[in-house]
Amino acid sequence: MSEVAVSPSAKAEKLDAADELAALCSEFVLDDVVYLDGNSLGALPVGVPGRVDDVVRHQWGELRIRSWEESGWWTAPERVGDRIAPLVGAAPGQIVVGDSTSVNVFKALVGAVRLAGGGGGGGGGGRDEILVDATTFPTDGYIAGSAARLTGCELRPVAPAEVPGAVGPRTAAVLLNHVDYRTGRLHDLPSLTSAIHAAGALSVWDLCHSAGALPVGLDEHGVDLAVGCTYKYLNGGPGSPAYLYVRSDLQERFDSPLPGWNSHADPFGMSPSYAPAPGALRGRVGTPDILSMLALEAALEVWEGVSIDSVRRKSLALTDFFLECVSAYVPEGRVESLTPAAHAERGSQVALRCADAGSVMKRLIERGVVGDFRHPDVLRFGFTPLYVGFGDVERAARVLGETLG
Amino acid sequence: MSEVAVSPSAKAEKLDAADELAALCSEFVLDDVVYLDGNSLGALPVGVPGRVDDVVRHQWGELRIRSWEESGWWTAPERVGDRIAPLVGAAPGQIVVGDSTSVNVFKALVGAVRLAGGGGGGGGGGRDEILVDATTFPTDGYIAGSAARLTGCELRPVAPAEVPGAVGPRTAAVLLNHVDYRTGRLHDLPSLTSAIHAAGALSVWDLCHSAGALPVGLDEHGVDLAVGCTYKYLNGGPGSPAYLYVRSDLQERFDSPLPGWNSHADPFGMSPSYAPAPGALRGRVGTPDILSMLALEAALEVWEGVSIDSVRRKSLALTDFFLECVSAYVPEGRVESLTPAAHAERGSQVALRCADAGSVMKRLIERGVVGDFRHPDVLRFGFTPLYVGFGDVERAARVLGETLG
Structure with missing residues (x-):
């Protein structure tokens, strides 16, 4: 009492x-506002403005093109990915930063269907179904629809709790949100991932509403692919680039539907034929967005020792x-x-x-x-x-x- | 003499x-350097650092989430697109800024195949071929290969000069560079576009190496779709977002392979079913990258009256x-x-x-x-x-x- x-x-x-x-x-x-919208746009870390100013005035304004090498611009997508990795329970070398969450959902889902040996359109007997969280943030469903259409799969919306009963021999991939954007419900990533694997399908997790707020344990729970944004609990700034996780043992077979020149094994060789790079950088597409990427890098420094x-x-x-x-x-x-x-x-x-x-x-x-x-x-x-x-x-x-x- | x-x-x-x-x-x-690499990364416009600092410290740091409306963040992709429009000979409402050039090549090419009623995989009699500039910047060829694979088309590399002889009843779309990145050769956009149209196919032009350096005349020459980067002659900064042009009379049938929530007719309705927005914003995908987008907007102000x-x-x-x-x-x-x-x-x-x-x-x-x-x-x-x-x-x-x- x-x-x-x-x-x-x-x-x-x-x-x-x-x-x-x-x-x-x-x-x-x-300031004197109670800011409870960090799950939509995180507050500004104090180290960011100075860093961005240096990137603009010195790295771009003075060094210009030399910064691709001298200021580490070229390697930023993997370097910043490795900064995010411990926050989501991933060993280094599995996360690459760039593009929006929607674009990464597309890469991950088409990649997952291909990893599962799936895809319809006359394949005969292949896995030809994608399950998607029916309560998901809408973009995931829209993009999953496009991934299904382009790979000849059928898209089936299911409530996350019903995934274990719904996933089956036809399922190539399952896209789930770790935390529901609307209700704040946390889904059981370990057991759902296990159920997906038991059916021989691949799991794709959207971490937008969990990364930076709670342990994810990607490696520990054997997640296959994952995506997430960086402007919510990671405080990267408005529209800061998203990320893609591809588990290391899947990387060699990861076959991106967006094989831009940044993901080439020898990007400056300018070869007319495509040969994918090894590792996480296979998930890159075009030229990385440096201002936002380095603002995010500065924002991630607040996690040091946390x-x-x-x-x-x-x-x-x-x-x-x-x-x-x-x-x-x-x-x-x-x-x-x-x-x-x-x-x-x-x-x-x-x-x-x-x-x-x-x-x-x-x-x-x-x-x-x-x-x-x-x-x-x-x-x-x-x-x-x-x-x-x-x-x-x-x-x-x-x-x-x-x-x- | x-x-x-x-x-x-x-x-x-x-x-x-x-x-x-x-x-x-x-x-x-x-400075005292002779900078002849603006075709790779344009120099820093003097108005950019102050603008970026205001976006970071005031719009993000103080207004936070309110800036999506109050600072015009949400409408920036179309607004900045309309700033680029006169430089490439486009009336307003046809260009949207966002994503990398590679991602926009993918949207444009898959969109063009669909607009042409094309795509293979058992379609029977449809247009099932994409022609791509064989001398192109490699990423265009890699992405075209992926677009072809996912739409059931065949990809055929041809030299731009040979397009009129190569384009035919099987051709759905032709992807060409306006200026060759390596030699600096300018291709004849009006006559090549006419030849493509004469065969009933759609033209997709990559303007990376021409926009901001010479007249393009997209509307005048009846170009169907176009993409370009903004960090070369448009001086938008390292990895600044690219753009997509979809000619106004094609917009209603433009069917994007990346239908993210930003391109929804009612994005905040959070509807589980997708309904595309009208106009240029149908080419949007995910949350726009605001820091880079608004740096680009400031950079474009130097064109006022030019x-x-x-x-x-x-x-x-x-x-x-x-x-x-x-x-x-x-x-x-x-x-x-x-x-x-x-x-x-x-x-x-x-x-x-x-x-x-x-x-x-x-x-x-x-x-x-x-x-x-x-x-x-x-x-x-x-x-x-x-x-x-x-x-x-x-x-x-x-x-x-x-x-x-």
């Missing part, structure tokens, strides 16, 4: 004082505390949490169903609490453990309560 | 004095004068120009075949003349009319003569 007696604000103070990641908020440009397990602990504490404060502050029946209560099923966001959610979010933003609205009736709040504190959480719930009161 | 008597350096002075674009060099960050015809006049004067100075300074027989003498066949670069070209270029760079080396024996010099002067040209040829003397 003593716990109930402690006010949310007093509890927030205690939790902030005990927060082992609290000092990291000085690595970000913050354990993803402590990030996960704080993330769960933040979402637990938010749900607790919402119970305390928001009148009964005004919101309903779509985010699972069980830790094993929760990402790093809380989605609340709420009547008139669009205008409620507008009022929250006017009062300095920034989340976002997802059509038709969802308030979405993302909790980035690197820069969100428990006091922020208490204030957000309190303002929400006042707005709905 | 009197002209012969004038020394190259005196002539350079005269030409510089009469140069109507001379003042534009103050729009770029230049006519592409005057750029072309100066470009030809620069390459004429360079060839003249090379004749005057370089010992007979040491270099051979691969760039056509006829203006109608010349882009904005000069390629010289030269024994030991790799080490010759190294020595030129050490002496402050920056061009580039293309395997196996080519010295490439690009002339950007916006910031290269005739004095630069004379110095480059003189240093080349001394290096080879």
